[in-house]
Amino acid sequence: MSIDVGARLRSVRLSFGLSQRELARRAGVTNGLISLIEQNRVSPSVSSLKKVLDGVPMALAEFFTLDLSVAPQAFFGxxxxxxxxxxxxxxxxxxxxxxxxxxxxxxxxxxxxxxxxxxxxxxxxxxxxxxxxxxxxxxxxxxxxxxxxxxxxxxxxxxxxxxxxxxxxxxxxxxxxxxxxx
Amino acid sequence: MSIDVGARLRSVRLSFGLSQRELARRAGVTNGLISLIEQNRVSPSVSSLKKVLDGVPMALAEFFTLDLSVAPQAFFGxxxxxxxxxxxxxxxxxxxxxxxxxxxxxxxxxxxxxxxxxxxxxxxxxxxxxxxxxxxxxxxxxxxxxxxxxxxxxxxxxxxxxxxxxxxxxxxxxxxxxxxxx
DNA sequence: CCCTCTCGTCTAAGATCCTAAACACCATGA
DNA sequence: TCATGGTGTTTAGGATCTTAGACGAGAGGG
CATH class of the missing domain: 2.60.120.10 (Jelly Rolls)
Structure with missing residues (x-):
């Protein structure tokens, strides 16, 4: 894929301070799906990815525009x-x-x-x-x-x-x- | 959905002057899938949508950024x-x-x-x-x-x-x- | 006329996504 | 120690996506 939807989604979710379950609840999907997507175990359909991003909320275009390499680090050990x-x-x-x-x-x-x-x-x-x-x-x-x-x-x-x-x-x-x- | 992936894809495909079969060949998918997506009969997975757009080529972000309402008018009376x-x-x-x-x-x-x-x-x-x-x-x-x-x-x-x-x-x-x- | 080519659409079967539920782990507190 | 509530992960099965192939329509050419 080289897009790494999983990393993007995890990054977005954490930047909003949400757990998988909380995001799933807002998006109207299951927490398991969030988990699978973040692990790149599945490639979500556009419609379900949109549902998930609506829970944040964030537009699809913005999601794919994210530059992970310069994404602001949110957490520090x-x-x-x-x-x-x-x-x-x-x-x-x-x-x-x-x-x-x-x-x-x-x-x-x-x-x-x-x-x-x-x-x-x-x-x-x-x-x-x-x-x-x-x-x-x-x-x-x-x-x-x-x-x-x-x-x-x-x-x-x-x-x-x-x-x-x-x-x-x-x-x-x-x-x-x-x-x-x- | 309100995103209308189908209309977007059809618009992109036609703007490149490709038939469903030609785009499918370049993308490594079947023409039937292109047809189904354009009719919004299915919501493609991100991975297959990416394959399709790679055949154009166009980035996912650009695809979702397209503003159909101001889509360049192609025909003029x-x-x-x-x-x-x-x-x-x-x-x-x-x-x-x-x-x-x-x-x-x-x-x-x-x-x-x-x-x-x-x-x-x-x-x-x-x-x-x-x-x-x-x-x-x-x-x-x-x-x-x-x-x-x-x-x-x-x-x-x-x-x-x-x-x-x-x-x-x-x-x-x-x-x-x-x-x-x- | 048939023949052939291309177009987009449709359908059954296989592959993948998505859900519901359970699981393991780690805290916190009685 | 056990119960409770939180986290992310896993799995079986139903829902959906995707493929291969067939179909009908239209456009030439012989």
């Missing part, structure tokens, strides 16, 4: 994040190689006692994050607070800000900023 | 040609409204005694035509000749040229030029 920081303050970037990225998502790990330096000012974007492990002392403008797991922050990047791990264990944070600075 | 000239020198254009047209086909009618003015120079295309009725005196560069029914001409548009009807009846010519100037 832990080891696929790109390390930008140092052993003390680790910054691991999601979708680093993606062109035209609109935001930056980081998995940060700040060792006990470590701190980030004052960021250069002049950035106009915004920054936000959620602490997932440990505790972090965050200073934004004149305010300071210690955040623990489940707590979060959100501020304009131009404000002076500083992270400092005052606890005894490493602190992990998932943070996002826009526009992308990396 | 005499009253569907668009009049561009004047009563003395009538220029009736074929497929006037077609976007992206690559050439211009005209049905010209030049009244007895009438003549076309010297065309503006600087055109790089070519021009050709066949006289179907009456007689026309055509001057191209330094050469001149009178053409009657069945006779034809072909010259580069940048050469100075002039048509003059020296007979007593109107002269009709079918002419083409490229690139389109109208």
């Amino acid at each position: 832990a080891d696929e994040l790109v390390e930008l920081g140092n052993p003390e303050v680790s910054l691991r970037l999601v979708a680093a190689q993606r062109a035209g990225r609109q935001l930056t998502l980081l998995h940060q790990r700040i060792a006990a006692g470590a701190a980030t330096g004052e960021d250069k000012p002049g950035q106009r974007g915004e920054e936000a994050g959620v602490v997932i492990r440990g505790r972090i002392e965050l200073t934004v403008g004149g305010a300071m607070r210690v955040l623990g797991p489940g707590e979060a922050y959100y501020f304009a990047s131009h404000l002076p800000h500083r992270f400092r791990n005052v606890g005894r264990e490493a602190c992990e944070i998932i943070s996002a900023c826009t526009p992308p600075t990396f | 005499a009253d569907e040609l668009v009049e561009l000239g004047n009563p003395e020198v009538s220029l009736r254009l074929v497929a006037a409204q077609r976007a992206g047209r690559q050439l211009t086909l005209l049905h010209q009618r030049i009244a007895a005694g009438a003549a076309t003015g010297e065309d503006k120079p600087g055109q790089r295309g070519e021009e050709a035509g066949v006289v179907i009725r009456g007689r026309i005196e055509l001057t191209v560069g330094g050469a001149m000749r009178v053409l009657g029914p069945g006779e034809a001409y072909y010259f580069a548009s940048h050469l100075p040229h002039r048509f003059r009807n020296v007979g007593r009846e109107a002269c009709e010519i079918i002419s083409a030029c490229t690139p389109p100037t109208f």
Whole structure:
């Protein structure tokens, strides 16, 4: 075939965050058919492929136009994040190689006692994050607070800000900023 | 279905001037299948539709992108040609409204005694035509000749040229030029 | 007239698609 | 530990696609 309808369909389905059963329900077909198509075990009829794509929804022309080689990667394993920081303050970037990225998502790990330096000012974007492990002392403008797991922050990047791990264990944070600075 | 694969395929096949059997031979399928698909009696599998389109050839994406509602009109009644000239020198254009047209086909009618003015120079295309009725005196560069029914001409548009009807009846010519100037 | 060629259509039989249901696996939670 | 609910996969059988071949219609040519 060389078209690889299966890979295309799987790619489309995952990019919409659907399970085989959920897509099948929306499309009015069975989950087994989705599975068989994605494995290229069958070549679907145009009518059933159309039914499936209607569940997304996506037009047939768009489906066949998809360029899988440059299809945006939707999922990243832990080891696929790109390390930008140092052993003390680790910054691991999601979708680093993606062109035209609109935001930056980081998995940060700040060792006990470590701190980030004052960021250069002049950035106009915004920054936000959620602490997932440990505790972090965050200073934004004149305010300071210690955040623990489940707590979060959100501020304009131009404000002076500083992270400092005052606890005894490493602190992990998932943070996002826009526009992308990396 | 609302996609009408059958009409699309028939349209594509005819636009390539192929019979069902000829297309089937090129595609490696049977003529019966082409017939059934074109009648929408079956919805072909993607793999067999791809085989069929490979015989044209045309990509699946292009096939589904075809907009039948604006499908290029293939036939034009005499009253569907668009009049561009004047009563003395009538220029009736074929497929006037077609976007992206690559050439211009005209049905010209030049009244007895009438003549076309010297065309503006600087055109790089070519021009050709066949006289179907009456007689026309055509001057191209330094050469001149009178053409009657069945006779034809072909010259580069940048050469100075002039048509003059020296007979007593109107002269009709079918002419083409490229690139389109109208 | 027949003969031959090509056209698109139709039909029975074989190949493939599609469904319904079961399966194995992995989480989460009682 | 067992139950529950999620995932993707597999399989038998019915539905559909596809083929091979026959059919009828129309267009020349002898």
